[in-house]
Amino acid sequence: MSKVTVLSRGLLISTLSMTMTACMNMQAPQPMIKSDIPQSFAQTNTGISIAHQGYKQFFVDTQLLQVIEISLDHNRDLRTATLNIQRAQQQYQISKNDQLPTIGANGSAIRQVNASVNPNNPYSAFQVGLGMTTYELDFWGRVKSLKDVALNNYFATQSAQEATQISLVSQVSQAWLDYAYAQANLNFAEQTLKAQLDAYNLNKKRFDAGIESEVPLRQAQISVETATNDVAAYKTQVLQAQNLLNLLAGQVVPQHLLPNHAVKSISAETNFATGLSSDLLNNRPDLKAAEYQLQAAGANIGAAKARMYPNISLTGSTGYASTELKDLFKSGGFSWSVGPSIELPIFDWGTRKANIKIAETEQKIALANYEKAIQSAFREVNDALAAQAHIENRLNAQRRLVSATDTTYKLSTARFKAGIESYLTVLDAQRSAYAAQQGLLMLEQTKLNTQIELYKALGGGLSRPIS
Secondary structure, eight states: OOHHHHHHHHHHHHHHHHHHHOOOOOOOOOOOOOOOOOSSOSSOOOSSOGGGSOHHHHBOOHHHHHHHHHHHHHOHHHHHHHHHHHHHHHHHHHHHHTTSOOEEEEEEEEEEOOTTTOTTOOEEEEEEEEEEEEEEEOTTSHHHHHHHHHHHHHHHHHHHHHHHHHHHHHHHHHHHHHHHHHHHHHHHHHHHHHHHHHHHHHHHHHHHTTSSOHHHHHHHHHHHHHHHHHHHHHHHHHHHHHHHHHHHHTSOOOGGGSOSSOOOOSBSOSSOOOOOGGGHHHHOHHHHHHHHHHHHHHHHHHHHHHTTSOEEEEEEEEEEEESSGGGTTSGGGEEEEEEEEEEOOOOOTTHHHHHHHHHHHHHHHHHHHHHHHHHHHHHHHHHHHHHHHTHHHHHHHHHHHHHHHHHHHHHHHHHHHTTSSOHHHHHHHHHHHHHHHHHHHHHHHHHHHHHHHHHHHTTOOSOOOOO
């Protein structure tokens, strides 16, 4: 074996050893996070956070659960989020493969003339072998940093898909309630219209008999037309709520899964525990996604810094060559080559330094986005808790108001029929009773929506079991 061969192999072994041992990590350290939020929620309910319950444990209405299942199977936004995960996974695999050399087979058959040897005698040249394309020796960790960027982007995309599911479960639940309460308002409006028609017919009889003037008759007619308009408006709301539900479900929701009356309860929970404020970082996938994006920004700084150093690559090939096809694989036709190449940055008008500044700025942006995401999540929980804190007091007051206005309406109607009160008093009482009942339906829906909002804000809506 010649000294040149020994020297070449020694150089190759030394180079590979340096690659394994001298790889540097230039990634930026995790910056200090200052979210500036209180240590606890404004209204804290003790116990394990309801976010640890899957939606199948939190929601108890079987119709609603079936609609949620349909949505998780067919919703297009969730499907897109799932496909984004697959794309990010493949991108990570590509960046991971970049750390390994690429080896490919090659072959050629050339008919040529060498003018300096024999211009009148063409000859053939055959070659077959294996070749390693340019392989970067990752001394400065550039390729590893790019792999870490892709890995964190993959994790962020996966967390974004989970956040999409949480949002979808919440949207479907609230759209389902919108349909239920639009139907409840429609039912009440139709009952009111029937009562107004009865009152109109009574006033018409009194007018025809000469007992009353035309004024009460026209007042009754106004109430009939107003109620007719309300019925049409609520029919529109029912259809629009159904259209939204179909969009979220990704297909037409079967009629038997749609409620035809007001829903009084959607969850068996009574405490609605929030857990610790620090649990948000673990329970909310949108915060995890923002954290992964911050880590990816730090790894991107390492890749940018590595570009300031020489880029050392390795190429090699081995195979057989011959001027005769029949002699191609004979021992005398074997050849191999291996060698490094280096690219040294000297002067690039500050481009590499500018790229480092850009990467550092992007990390600061990712940090600000992460801190804002924490603050927004904290506010969403507190808003839901604030709405929930006094909803029962509002509901109790509204129920008493419904009872009082309904009693007033019945008394004024009786006094009108007895000839003691004018029909204007009946109209005022009827309007008050109608508005009070509508207000009660609105507050009942608000109560249920608040429970859904709190569940979503805490990070609930995934299919994971209680830990």
